[in-house]
Amino acid sequence: MFYRNAIKELESWAANPDHKPLVIRGARQVGKTTLIEMFSKEFDQYLTLNLERPAHKDLFERGYTVGELIDAIRFVKKVSPIRGRTLLFIDEIQNSQQAINYLRFLREDLPELFVVAAGSLLETLLNRAINIPVGRVEYLAIHPCNFEEFLHATDNLTTIEALQAIPFPDYAHDQSINLFNRFALIGGMPEIVSHYSMNHDIHGLGKIFDGLLASYLDDVEKYARNSSQVHVIRHLIRQSFIHAGTRIRFEGFGQSGYRSREVAEAFRILEKAMILQLVYPVTDACLPVGEDIRKSPKLLSLDSGMVNYFAKVQDVIFNSQDISDVYRGRFAEHIAGQELKSLTWSVIERLNFWVRPKVDADAEVDFIYPYKGMIFPIEVKSGLIGKMRSLHQFVKVAPHPYAVRIYSGKLSVQKENLPSGKEVVMLNLPFYLITQLENYLDWLVGQ
Numbered sequence: 001m002f003y004r005n006a007i008k009e010l011e012s013w014a015a016n017p018d019h020k021p022l023v024i025r026g027a028r029q030v031g032k033t034t035l036i037e038m039f040s041k042e043f044d045q046y047l048t049l050n051l052e053r054p055a056h057k058d059l060f061e062r063g064y065t066v067g068e069l070i071d072a073i074r075f076v077k078k079v080s081p082i083r084g085r086t087l088l089f090i091d092e093i094q095n096s097q098q099a100i101n102y103l104r105f106l107r108e109d110l111p112e113l114f115v116v117a118a119g120s121l122l123e124t125l126l127n128r129a130i131n132i133p134v135g136r137v138e139y140l141a142i143h144p145c146n147f148e149e150f151l152h153a154t155d156n157l158t159t160i161e162a163l164q165a166i167p168f169p170d171y172a173h174d175q176s177i178n179l180f181n182r183f184a185l186i187g188g189m190p191e192i193v194s195h196y197s198m199n200h201d202i203h204g205l206g207k208i209f210d211g212l213l214a215s216y217l218d219d220v221e222k223y224a225r226n227s228s229q230v231h232v233i234r235h236l237i238r239q240s241f242i243h244a245g246t247r248i249r250f251e252g253f254g255q256s257g258y259r260s261r262e263v264a265e266a267f268r269i270l271e272k273a274m275i276l277q278l279v280y281p282v283t284d285a286c287l288p289v290g291e292d293i294r295k296s297p298k299l300l301s302l303d304s305g306m307v308n309y310f311a312k313v314q315d316v317i318f319n320s321q322d323i324s325d326v327y328r329g330r331f332a333e334h335i336a337g338q339e340l341k342s343l344t345w346s347v348i349e350r351l352n353f354w355v356r357p358k359v360d361a362d363a364e365v366d367f368i369y370p371y372k373g374m375i376f377p378i379e380v381k382s383g384l385i386g387k388m389r390s391l392h393q394f395v396k397v398a399p400h401p402y403a404v405r406i407y408s409g410k411l412s413v414q415k416e417n418l419p420s421g422k423e424v425v426m427l428n429l430p431f432y433l434i435t436q437l438e439n440y441l442d443w444l445v446g447q
Contacts, residue, residue: 036089
């Protein structure tokens, strides 16, 4: 089932007696509306509005009291008076500032009503054309499907059972890594995964990928400040697939003549739209950490399947036995980043990587993962543990000995002494277990 984990988060939100109206945030085409349609099955009554429809938008423009608004919604939707648990879903809410203002009053006057809002362009308009009442709503970030959700969508139930066993059984490795490689090839966009689960036809996905890109490019004119910025943003979207998984510079990005300032502003807009993320470095090995936005960031695109298709590397990945060796290791790092992003529903938490604080130092750890008061370094690569010098540099200055290597091999734990005498305890985690990372960090430390 799609969105299995997201629905669990929604259930947790609804179970909280002090819940606030919930704003679903995510890029276009990640399935926000479909998710709420599925979640609505758990309610006695479901009211849905789409504010792209003038009649629905007009309901919020007339100055009704909350009671009058609900009566008007019932009248338009032709439903009986509210009874039992009722879910109100307001889609494309960015089309009405008045509707956004009503979120606070719906909470205050009808706390028993469950209210969810979403919008395809909501991200890019926040703080510019619309304002959401501060402290009056909650947020939930929706990402493309991760590997575990892919397994549910494709009915690979035995592999799901193996994922939930700690430690992971050796006998399930070959099948699991093959399934992960297939997932890494097509990505996690819901329409892509749905089409693949029904047809098992990779070549038939091209038209869907093209349609996804066209929808993102078409949206640009709706939130760009002017025609010049339209061209910059569209250039960044197309080039993001080629440069995904690498550190970038704003000045002249993608062999362009664009200046640093206009590229940086365009990237900020695309980050708000959740089409990509700039992953900035930190220099700390213990909490708290702070991003150093003066240093060049890594670029993560929305979805690895789109990266593969538009960067024209699908055939290379399809024929590869180890995705760590594809695209100079950039692809493996990208899919690992996508999986790590899927582990949080927060709109605030961000991925980071680690660099040594010295200006002339070149040590770099692919990702860091804060968990239970510690920061765990994560390297995405094949190879011997003894050759991971950057990771060793991190462990040397960290207040604990633990590290994680994500790769295509089997689950294992290795120990090695650094020249300084400090021991490194390395969790070798297969790609298919990234979604289980926190469980394995508990397991590692518990040993």
